[in-house]
Amino acid sequence: xxxxxxxxxxxxxxxxxxxxxxxxxxxxxxxxxxxxxxxxxxxxxxxxxxxxxxxxxxxxxxxxxxxxxxxxxxxxxxxxxxxxxxxxxxxxxxxxxxxxxxxxxxxxxxxxxxxxxxxxxxxxxxxxxxxxxxxxxxxxxxxxxxxxxxxxxxxxxxxxxxxxxxxxxxxxxxxxxxxxxxxxxxxxxxxxxxxxxxxxxxxxxxxxxxxxxxxxxxxxxxxxxxxxxxxxxxxxxxxxxxxxxxxxxxxxxxxxxxxxxxxxxxxxxxxxxxxxxxxxxxxxxxxxxxxxxxxxxxxxxxxxxxxxxxxxxxxxxxxxxxxxxxxxxxxxxxxxxxxxxxxxxxxxxxxxxxxxxxxxxxxxxxxxxxxxxxxxxxxxxxxxxxxxxxxxxxxxxxxxxxxxxxxxxxxxxxxxxxxxxxxxxxxxxxxxxxxxxxxxxxxxxxxxxxxxxxxxxxxxxxxxxxxxxxxxxxxxxxxxxxxxxxxxxxxxxxxxxxxxxxxxxxxxxxxxxxxxxxxxxxxxxxxxxxxxxxxxxxxxx
Numbered sequence: 389x390x391x392x393x394x395x396x397x398x399x400x401x402x403x404x405x406x407x408x409x410x411x412x413x414x415x416x417x418x419x420x421x422x423x424x425x426x427x428x429x430x431x432x433x434x435x436x437x438x439x440x441x442x443x444x445x446x447x448x449x450x451x452x453x454x455x456x457x458x459x460x461x462x463x464x465x466x467x468x469x470x471x472x473x474x475x476x477x478x479x480x481x482x483x484x485x486x487x488x489x490x491x492x493x494x495x496x497x498x499x500x501x502x503x504x505x506x507x508x509x510x511x512x513x514x515x516x517x518x519x520x521x522x523x524x525x526x527x528x529x530x531x532x533x534x535x536x537x538x539x540x541x542x543x544x545x546x547x548x549x550x551x552x553x554x555x556x557x558x559x560x561x562x563x564x565x566x567x568x569x570x571x572x573x574x575x576x577x578x579x580x581x582x583x584x585x586x587x588x589x590x591x592x593x594x595x596x597x598x599x600x601x602x603x604x605x606x607x608x609x610x611x612x613x614x615x616x617x618x619x620x621x622x623x624x625x626x627x628x629x630x631x632x633x634x635x636x637x638x639x640x641x642x643x644x645x646x647x648x649x650x651x652x653x654x655x656x657x658x659x660x661x662x663x664x665x666x667x668x669x670x671x672x673x674x675x676x677x678x679x680x681x682x683x684x685x686x687x688x689x690x691x692x693x694x695x696x697x698x699x700x701x702x703x704x705x706x707x708x709x710x711x712x713x714x715x716x717x718x719x720x721x722x723x724x725x726x727x728x729x730x731x732x733x734x735x736x737x738x739x740x741x742x743x744x745x746x747x748x749x750x751x752x753x754x755x756x757x758x759x760x761x762x763x764x765x766x767x768x769x770x771x772x773x774x775x776x777x778x779x780x781x782x783x784x785x786x787x788x789x790x791x792x793x794x795x796x797x798x799x800x801x802x803x804x805x806x807x808x809x810x811x812x813x814x815x816x817x818x819x820x821x822x823x824x825x826x827x828x829x830x831x832x833x834x835x836x837x838x839x840x841x842x843x844x845x846x847x848x849x850x851x852x853x854x855x856x857x858x859x860x861x862x863x864x865x866x867x868x869x870x871x872x873x874x875x876x877x878x879x880x881x882x883x884x885x886x887x888x889x890x891x892x893x894x895x896x897x898x899x900x901x902x903x904x905x906x907x908x909x910x911x912x913x914x915x916x917x918x919x920x921x922x923x924x925x926x927x928x929x
Contacts, residue, residue, distance in 0.1 A: 447483050
C-alpha cells in the first residue's frame with residue numbers, strides 16, 4: 389500500500405504544477421474562501437464598499453472625413469501617454485453615441501415571419517414539471533443558422549434563463565454543496581454553474597447587501613491593566629467604569645472593489661457569455677496574438693479580454709483550434725473611478741480614455757471581420773529591403789562585430805554554450821531578413837458573420853466595469869473602415885453618413901441582480917440569434 393501511495397505522489401505533484409501553470413489562479417486560489425465564508429461570522433472590519441461610478445462622456449457629433457487623412461493620422465501618432473487623449477480624438481473618429489438604448493433596439497425588430505429575435509422572459513420561480521412539446525408548438529420551432537445547423541428554440545432559452553433567475557444565495561448553496569434554505573426545493577445548475585462560481589468570488593468584494601458593522605466589548609483591552617498604557621480611543625465610561633469596545637463586521641465581503649483581482653471579473657463575464665453562445669455553436673476564446681489595430685502603417689495596442697467565434701462544422705478542424713468570425717468581442721476593464729477632484733461627470737479625462745478603449749476594440753473587431761475573402765500581406769513582404777542582404781560598409785562591422793561584416797562567412801567551430809556562441813547566434817538572428825510578425829491568426833477564418841444587406845457592419849461588444857456589463861452596438865460603414873485602414877476615401881460615397889460611427893449603448897446590467905442578468909441574457913440571446921441566423925428558413929422539432 390505504501391509503495392502504491394509513493395507511486396501516486398509524482399503524478400499528483402505534476403498535476404499541481406500543470407494547474408498552477410496553465411489555469412487561472414482563480415481556479416485554485418481562494419477556493420477555501422468560497423467554501424468557508426460565513427455571512428454570520430464576526431470578523432475584523434473590511435474597508436467600506438466601493439462607490440459605483442460609470443463613464444458618461446458623449447463627444448460632439450462629427451465625421452471622420454472632416455479633416456484630411458494626414459492630419460488624422462498625425463493626430464493619433466502624436467499620442468505618447470494616456471493624458472494626451474483630449475476631446476478632439478473622439479471627434480476625429482466621428483463618434484455618435486445613443487446611451488441607455490432599450491434592448492429591443494439593439495437588433496432588427498423582427499424576422500421576416502414576424503417573430504422577434506429577443507424572446508420574452510418566463511415567469512420567475514421554481515421550475516415546474518416538464519411538459520411534452522408537440523408539433524406546431526411555437527416553442528418547438530428551430531430556425532436554421534447560416535452554417536446549416538438548427539438554432540436553439542424557446543425551450544432552450546427558458547431552461548437557461550431560469551438558472552439565472554435563481555437568487556444568489558440559493559445558487560451559491562448549490563455551488564458550495566450546502567443544503568437549500570428551509571422550505572425551498574434544491575435547485576440545479578447545468579449551464580451556468582461555472583458562472584455562479586466566478587460570481588461568488590466577485591461578490592466577496594462587491595456584495596454589500598449583508599454588511600453589518602457594529603461594536604462589541606473588547607475583553608482583551610479590558611483585561612490589560614498596564615498603568616502606562618495610553619487611553620484607548622474606543623474606551624468610554626459607563627457607570628464610572630471604563631468600557632473598551634472594538635468594531636467588528638458581519639457580511640460576505642473580504643474586501644472592497646478596489647482590492648478585487650481583475651481576473652475575477654474577466655472569468656465571471658466570460659462564463660456568462662459562454663453559457664449563451666455555446667447553444668449557438670460558438671465559443672469564447674482569448675486572443676492568441678497581441679491585439680493591434682492597424683491605422684495606415686501604425687499599430688495601436690488594443691485591450692481585448694476575449695472574442696466570440698463560431699466553431700466549424702468539421703469536428704477535425706474544431707479539434708485543431710480552427711475558429712470562424714469574429715462574432716462578438718468582450719472587454720473588461722479594472723477602472724473604478726472616472727472623475728478626479730474638480731472634474732464633472734461627462735467631462736473627465738478618464739471617461740474619454742475609457743470610451744476610446746471601447747471604440748478601439750470595436751474597430752479592431754470590424755477590421756478583422758473585413759478580412760473576409762482576403763489574404764494577409766505583411767508590411768514589406770516581397771520588397772528588396774526584406775530579401776536582399778546588404779551592408780553599407782564602415783569599420784568594425786555591424787552590431788559591434790570586430791571580425792568582419794555580415795557578408796562574410798560566420799565563424800565556424802565555436803563551442804556551443806560559450807559567450808562567443810551567444811554572440812554568433814544574436815548576429816545570425818540580426819542578419820536574417822524577414823518581414824515583421826504576422827497580424828492575422830492562422831487558425832481563424834475571418835468572416836463577416838451576421839452582416840445584413842447593405843454597406844454597414846454590425847459589431848457587438850460586451851463591456852464590463854465594476855460588477856456590471858453593458859451591451860454596445862457599433863454600426864461601422866464599410867467605407868469608414870476602408871478609409872481608416874488605408875486612407876482612401878470612397879470614390880462614390882454610399883451615403884452622406886459614411887464617415888460617422890454610430891454607437892448604441894444599453895444600460896449597465898448588474899450581474900449580482902437576478903433580474904438584471906436575466907435581461908442581459910435575453911438581449912445577448914437575441915443578438916446571437918440575429919448574427920447567427922438565417923431568418924428565411926426554419927425547421928420544427
